Structures are given as structure tokens and as C-alpha cells.
Amino acid sequence: MEKQKYSRRFFLSTSAMAATLAFIPVGVKAFYNNVKKLVIPLKEKMAIKLSINKAKYNLTVDTRTTLLDLVREQLDLTGTKKGCDHGQCGACTVHVNGQRVLSCLTLAATVQGKEVTTIEGLSQGSELHPMQQAFIECDGFQCGYCTPGQIMSAVGCVNEGHTHSVEEIKEFMSGNLCRCGAYNGIVQSIQKVAK
Amino acid sequence: MRPFTLQKPTTIGQAVSGKKESAQFLAGGTNLLDLMKKHISQPDRLLDINSVLSEKIESTAGGIRIGANVRNSAAAANELILSKFPLVSHAILKGASPQIRNMASMAGNLLQRTRCPYFYDTSLPCNKRKAGSGCGALKGETRMAAIVGHNPQCVAVHPSDLCIALSALDARVIINGKDNKETSIPFKDFHKLPGTNPEKDNNLPANAIITAIEIPSNPFNKNCSYLKLRDRESYAFALVSVAAALQLNGNRIVEARLASGGVAHKPWRWYEAEKFLKGKTADLSNFKQAAEIIARETHPLNGNEFKVPMLKGAIEVALQNCLTA
Known part of the structure; x- marks a missing residue:
């Protein structure tokens, strides 16, 4: 008779080993979590109610979440762009209660009760906003990364009435940087809509 | 950013009594959030004071009173300010960008921190960021640094434009202290020189909150x-x-x-x-x-x-x- 491949001893020792191995990750994870609790402060969560592009959202967010990260990462509204994340480039410009602001320096929890509009909320269905149309017609962009912020800022610029001269437009659009250098097209787009 | 709790006081009293330990007031957030992202400011609690302080600009017997929460852009476009104190509007419009002026509060503008590159780079010494660590700018890159009133402790400059106009017009900073009583500080005494404690930018008492800025009537509008x-x-x-x-x-x-x-x-x-x-x-x-x-x-x-x-x-x-x- 062929020698038996699996003995009782083999079974016991391998299954004990397997069980130990299976528990190691659990143990390590528990240990890691304990250390983490000591070293890294726990994130604070809070429930918030927001109105973005006229849609209502009930969300639970980390208190640290900026409006920019919220719309991009949690609501899949990725039109708003993250450039510098420090309020220097204007790529993240959105409207809060009709005013152009920087979503990277706005905590999501502080815009409760206000109406937020992102680039996705600018067009009426499939009909482009006049400023979007003007950017296409006047070559207001090259790579397009700064464009959503430029357009939101441009709409603000027109609404505020700072379009009396090229110099005034440039001054009141200075918060939006364009590394491709499409500034001439951007100024022309704004002049076209302001007329 | 380090995690923090976010609270929304509804009265000035609540705001002041909540400002313990490393808690910070949050108004426009244009400077504070940037500093928090860079781990320069690490509050354990933020007190959102946007619904606490005044957003009104009022004519008073002696001049004008601008609520602490008035946004910079609103102040710059205000008829009363444009006709009686146009210097304030000119200065505001030379600062920041339209988006930031739409967010930033008047009181926050007074409290903004220096933009000295050594203050912003946490790998370099800075007495303002970390008391006693030394001044990197003194023998470093001084292009943006001070030319008057500095000492070896700190050569950073105050970044505000609005404050230059307010200083010229002898404004007063109205504050509410711990006892919730209103007092005021003349503008020339509000910000301080580095002295031996450059980590402090101004003489605002601990826990006190700025509630308004007053500018006395003057003949300088023409x-x-x-x-x-x-x-x-x-x-x-x-x-x-x-x-x-x-x-x-x-x-x-x-x-x-x-x-x-x-x-x-x-x-x-x-x-x-x-x-x-x-x-x-x-x-x-x-x-x-x-x-x-x-x-x-x-x-x-x-x-x-x-x-x-x-x-x-x-x-x-x-x-x-x-x-x-």
C-alpha cells in the first residue's frame, strides 16, 4: 500500500500554522490602529446639507474637506480644477451666492444654506452659456486646464461690470493664471459677452 | 491639514468664550486655510464666525463704522466709502484678486500673517513661526523684507494694503474682550514691531475678537x-x-x-x-x-x-x- 500522504500530525500542524497566519494581519492591523490613534488625531466628521447647481445634497464629510475636493472627489463634478490648491491660480473658481470665490480655500461645511454654482451648472441643458460660446469663438484657451476657472471668473467679471476697458478686464481677471498664455483670447471673449 | 472640529457660534459671547487653546476664528479663510494646509497653523477647533459679526457699513456721528465681516470687495464698492474715504477703496483694490476680495473679511485682512518666504517654509528657521528658531531672512533672501523698524529677531513685513490706508486715516479697531465689553485700539497701536516676540503680529488681547473698524471723518477724500x-x-x-x-x-x-x-x-x-x-x-x-x-x-x-x-x-x-x- 502506498504510504499515506497526509498524516494526522501534518493536518494539525498545517492548520494551526494557517490559523496563526490568518490572524497575523488582524493583529497587525489592530496594533497599527492603536498606534495611529495615539499618533494621528482622528478625523472629525460632520453632516452637511448643500445646494450645488440647484441640486440638494445631504452628505457626511471630514471637516477638513474643501468645497473643491468635495465637488471633484465626492460628487464627480470634475469640471472645477485643482491647480495650486493655495489660492494663487484661480483654476478652482466657482460661484457662491453668485459671487466668484476660490473653492480650494472654502471649507465645504461653511457653504451650507448658500447656492453653489460650478462650471457644470453654467449651461442651460445642452445650450452653452454665452461665455462658454465666446471662449470657443475667440480661442480663449489652449490646453484648457484653467478654462473652467477662467469662465466662472469671467462671468463674475461681467456681472460686476468691470469690463469698461482692456486694462480693467485684465486687472479684474488677474486672479486667474493661464500658463498657455491665452490671455488675449480670454479678454476678447469677455469683451464679446459684455457688449 | 490636521483634523479639527468645526463649531458655529451664534453670538459674540459664544465666539469669545469658545476661543480656548489652539482654537481659531474662521471668517473668509483665505489666509487661515492656506496656513493650515501648510501645517503652519494647526488649530484643534475652528469657530465659524460668519453669522456672528456685522456685515454692515454705517455712517456714525464721528465718521464711519465698518462691520468686521464686511467683505473686502463690498467695502471697496461701498458708496459711503467711495465718497468719504476713497483711499480705503483704492488700497483694497490693489490687494489680492477679485475672488479673494469676495471672500476675505475686513477684520481678517487686519489679522493676515506675513508672506515672508521663511515663514512659509517649515524646513527653514523663522522666529515668527517657531519662537526661538532664528530668522532665516536676516542673512538670506531679503528682497521682500523690511527696511525700517526691524530687528535681528524678525525682518518680515506686514502684507496688507487696506491696513496702510487705515493707518494713514487714523482708524480705530473695535474689539470685544472676554468680558464681552466693547473697547477700541488706535490703529497705530494695533500692529506691533517684532520686539522679542515676533510670533505675535499685533496687540489684540488673547480671546478678544474684532467686531468693527471705525474711521473718523476727515478732509482727505479729495x-x-x-x-x-x-x-x-x-x-x-x-x-x-x-x-x-x-x-x-x-x-x-x-x-x-x-x-x-x-x-x-x-x-x-x-x-x-x-x-x-x-x-x-x-x-x-x-x-x-x-x-x-x-x-x-x-x-x-x-x-x-x-x-x-x-x-x-x-x-x-x-x-x-x-x-x-
Whole structure:
């Protein structure tokens, strides 16, 4: 008779080993979590109610979440762009209660009760906003990364009435940087809509 | 950012009593959130004071009262400010970008931290960021640093434009202390020089909150100007800036006000030059002499000597602009 491949001893020792191995990750994870609790402060969560592009959202967010990260990462509204994340480039410009602001320096929890509009909320269905149309017609962009912020800022610029001269437009659009250098097209787009 | 709890006080009393330990007030957040992202400011609690403080601009018996929560853009466009204190509007519009001015509060503008690169880089020494760690700028890159009022502890400059105008117009900062009583600090005493504790930018008592800014009525609305020189034409901090205001009787100067940004740890008033101009004829030769007096007061660092001739020119041009304003 062929020698038996699996003995009782083999079974016991391998299954004990397997069980130990299976528990190691659990143990390590528990240990890691304990250390983490000591070293890294726990994130604070809070429930918030927001109105973005006229849609209502009930969300639970980390208190640290900026409006920019919220719309991009949690609501899949990725039109708003993250450039510098420090309020220097204007790529993240959105409207809060009709005013152009920087979503990277706005905590999501502080815009409760206000109406937020992102680039996705600018067009009426499939009909482009006049400023979007003007950017296409006047070559207001090259790579397009700064464009959503430029357009939101441009709409603000027109609404505020700072379009009396090229110099005034440039001054009141200075918060939006364009590394491709499409500034001439951007100024022309704004002049076209302001007329 | 480090995790923090976010609270929304509904009264000034609640806001003040909640400001314990490392708690910070949050209004516009344009400076604070940036500092938190860079781990320069690490509050364990934020007190959102947006629904606590006034957003009104009111005419008072002695002048004007601007609520702490008025946004910079709202103040710059306000009819009362434009007609009676246009210098304030000119200065605000030279600062930041339209988006940031839409967010930033008036009180927050007063409390913004320096933009000294050594303060922002956590791998470098900075007495303002970490007391006792030394000043990296003193023997480093001094292009943006002070030329007056500095000491070896700190050579950083105050970044605000609004504050230069408020300093020139002798504003008062209205605060509510722990006992919830209203008191005020003259603008010239609000910000401080580095001294031995450059980590403190101003003399606002611990726990106190700014509730308003008052500007006394003045005769400077006709002849005033704000000139800002910087590395690019817009959306940059000042190398030097000048707020100038003249009260004229014909071409004789009854009273003059001169203040500068980008030159010191606090908004800097040029009292000697103001005294010199009083009673003089408003012409270029007197403006040049005033600029000379100012230049003699400065002590540039190794590497920012260029700021002195730049400041002299800025003083002359700002004063001349007052005549055509």
C-alpha cells in the first residue's frame, strides 16, 4: 500500500500554522490602529446639507474637506480644477451666492444654506452659456486646464461690470493664471459677452 | 491639514468664550486655510464666525463704522466709502484678486500673517513661526523684507494694503474682550514691531475678537492716492506701497498723511515727513524733500537697498497723484 500522504500530525500542524497566519494581519492591523490613534488625531466628521447647481445634497464629510475636493472627489463634478490648491491660480473658481470665490480655500461645511454654482451648472441643458460660446469663438484657451476657472471668473467679471476697458478686464481677471498664455483670447471673449 | 472640529457660534459671547487653546476664528479663510494646509497653523477647533459679526457699513456721528465681516470687495464698492474715504477703496483694490476680495473679511485682512518666504517654509528657521528658531531672512533672501523698524529677531513685513490706508486715516479697531465689553485700539497701536516676540503680529488681547473698524471723518477724500509697486502689475504683494493724503487750501498743504506698506513689520506712518509738509506749498520740490526725510529714516538690509530709492520715487509720485486725484 502506498504510504499515506497526509498524516494526522501534518493536518494539525498545517492548520494551526494557517490559523496563526490568518490572524497575523488582524493583529497587525489592530496594533497599527492603536498606534495611529495615539499618533494621528482622528478625523472629525460632520453632516452637511448643500445646494450645488440647484441640486440638494445631504452628505457626511471630514471637516477638513474643501468645497473643491468635495465637488471633484465626492460628487464627480470634475469640471472645477485643482491647480495650486493655495489660492494663487484661480483654476478652482466657482460661484457662491453668485459671487466668484476660490473653492480650494472654502471649507465645504461653511457653504451650507448658500447656492453653489460650478462650471457644470453654467449651461442651460445642452445650450452653452454665452461665455462658454465666446471662449470657443475667440480661442480663449489652449490646453484648457484653467478654462473652467477662467469662465466662472469671467462671468463674475461681467456681472460686476468691470469690463469698461482692456486694462480693467485684465486687472479684474488677474486672479486667474493661464500658463498657455491665452490671455488675449480670454479678454476678447469677455469683451464679446459684455457688449 | 490636521483634523479639527468645526463649531458655529451664534453670538459674540459664544465666539469669545469658545476661543480656548489652539482654537481659531474662521471668517473668509483665505489666509487661515492656506496656513493650515501648510501645517503652519494647526488649530484643534475652528469657530465659524460668519453669522456672528456685522456685515454692515454705517455712517456714525464721528465718521464711519465698518462691520468686521464686511467683505473686502463690498467695502471697496461701498458708496459711503467711495465718497468719504476713497483711499480705503483704492488700497483694497490693489490687494489680492477679485475672488479673494469676495471672500476675505475686513477684520481678517487686519489679522493676515506675513508672506515672508521663511515663514512659509517649515524646513527653514523663522522666529515668527517657531519662537526661538532664528530668522532665516536676516542673512538670506531679503528682497521682500523690511527696511525700517526691524530687528535681528524678525525682518518680515506686514502684507496688507487696506491696513496702510487705515493707518494713514487714523482708524480705530473695535474689539470685544472676554468680558464681552466693547473697547477700541488706535490703529497705530494695533500692529506691533517684532520686539522679542515676533510670533505675535499685533496687540489684540488673547480671546478678544474684532467686531468693527471705525474711521473718523476727515478732509482727505479729495486729494488722496495709493501707489503700490510690485514684481508684477497685479495680484502680488508690495515691494513698497504708499498711501498719501493731503488737505489743501489752494496750493498750501494744511495737513498731510503718509503711510507705507512693504517696508516694516507693521503699517508704517512717516510722521516726520507729514510734519515737514504741513504748511508747505504742494509742489514737487517739497515732495522730493519729504521723500529725502523718509529715506533717512530707513535701514535697508543687505540685499534690499533697492527699496530705498524705490520708496523715494513712490512717495513723490503718490503725493503728485494726490493733486490730480
